Amino acid sequence: MSRVYNFGAGPATLPESVLKKAHDEMMEWHSTGISVMEMGHHSKEFASIVEQAEVNLRELLSIPASYQALFLPGGGTGQFAAVPLNLGRDKAKFAYVHTGQWSGKAIAEAARYGEVQVAASSKEQGFTLIPPRSEWKFDSDVAYLHYTANETISGVEFQSAPEVGDITLVADMSSNICSRPIDVNQFGVIYAGAQKNLGSAGITIVIVRDDLIGHAHPFTPSIFDYKLQANEHSILNTPPTYSWYMLGLELEWLKEQGGIAAVEKRNIRKAEKLYAVIDESSFYLNKVDSAVRSRMNVPFHLADDTLEQAFLTQAKEHGLVNLAGYRSIGGLRASIYNAMSEEGVDKLVAFMREFEKTQG
Ligand SMILES: Cc1ncc(COP(=O)(O)O)c(C=O)c1O
Structure with a gap:
């Protein structure tokens, strides 16, 4: 398994x-x-x-x-x-x-x-x-x-x-x-x-x-x-x-886990890491006002949206799945609820950096 x-x-x-x-x-x-x-x-x-x-x-x-x-x-x-x-x-x-x-x-x-x-x-x-x-x-x-x-x-x-x-x-x-x-x-x-x-x-x-x-x-x-x-x-x-x-x-x-205050700390760290990789270049985009960005659902786009399918396919090969955006909206989305480990977010962030390097 x-x-x-x-x-x-x-x-x-x-x-x-x-x-x-x-x-x-x-x-x-x-x-x-x-x-x-x-x-x-x-x-x-x-x-x-x-x-x-x-x-x-x-x-x-x-x-x-x-x-x-x-x-x-x-x-x-x-x-x-x-x-x-x-x-x-x-x-x-x-x-x-x-x-x-x-x-x-x-x-x-x-x-x-x-x-x-x-x-x-x-x-x-x-x-x-x-x-x-x-x-x-x-x-x-x-x-x-x-x-x-x-x-x-x-x-x-x-x-x-x-x-x-x-x-x-x-x-x-x-x-x-x-x-x-x-x-x-x-x-x-x-x-x-x-x-x-x-x-x-x-x-x-x-x-x-x-x-x-x-x-x-x-x-x-x-x-x-x-x-x-x-x-x-x-x-x-x-x-x-x-x-x-x-x-x-x-x-x-x-x-x-130490209750909600402890889980919140982890949720903040996870979201910060993900928004950081999106914001650090113009390869990934998130248009939401930074003051109200969600800690749970992080939607993003590729500046070149023709690369979207390749992103999803390669992500899956890295064991990172279900990253497609909502069916009527498109784009990409990472949902990082309480149960998503920090390790999972770290892996996603590393993959995003790598994908940008090879495709950007
Ligand atoms: C914010 C929000 N409200 C309501 C719903 C609808 O919930 P349900 O599918 O349990 O009826 C959803 C489902 O994703 C949701 O995200």
Whole structure:
């Protein structure tokens, strides 16, 4: 077996020790004689997996007791609908910041349930920046303001949560959750699919402040109703049990790494190394405003884009895979989530220098 460095945007690389643990426990989990995949979702064994995952998530993110941590199906896309459905019954007017393709999708979905005000947009600038907070415009009576903390495709990341006063702040952290410390108290809702920074596809983390629960539209599907799910400890129906278990393993691993502050330090170093090789010559290009470049997804182009295929082919020969940009955008992209080792980034950087030398 030879594992490669996987720079895919998601489902993304997992820590090798997590995969090994899952491998070791595949046939039999903790002397039960069965695999986690075969476990009943109401069993006491599965309950222990679920409880530990929540304890660890709460500890890692310092989630206050006044917030629920829900583990739901449906991915980030499910939450594009669940947020306006749960928060928009009394005020069907929402503000969204449009900084890329994913916030665009969130806006389109929310528009099915109420009036969307686009508070600010960087569409005209090709999603290469975040409009300054002083230029955002939205009514003071919106139900919430939504932003995408990290735009996975265009590689634009908020470096801190925007200041919105009394307005409920909602963040899509699908591609940067647990990659940097946050203050949960600043948010009404945080959501993220697990498949990039926290494990495998199928499970979505939703952290929601207690007072926002219990106001869903009556036509909200039960599995997306925060109150119904909170009442059932996120087991309203058969949940994605194996993904939940994988999430638990990844949270354990995060703790072993020294927690989020320690992981952030490594993430900063990884991103700095990659942007440095892009910036040091005109062979590679990244057009994102340097103040808001993503630490997780680094999109780049070759000045001579006819070399792109050769780049991808040779990278693969070096064990560096999934470096193609998003399918509708093209170019190249390296996703360097928590689980991408610094060694993997070093190898990529060395390959990029070598490729430039031979092709540049
Ligand atoms: C920032 C962001 N939000 C939402 C989504 C959609 O998530 P899902 O595929 O889990 O529905 C993605 C997927 O890549 C994403 O990157």
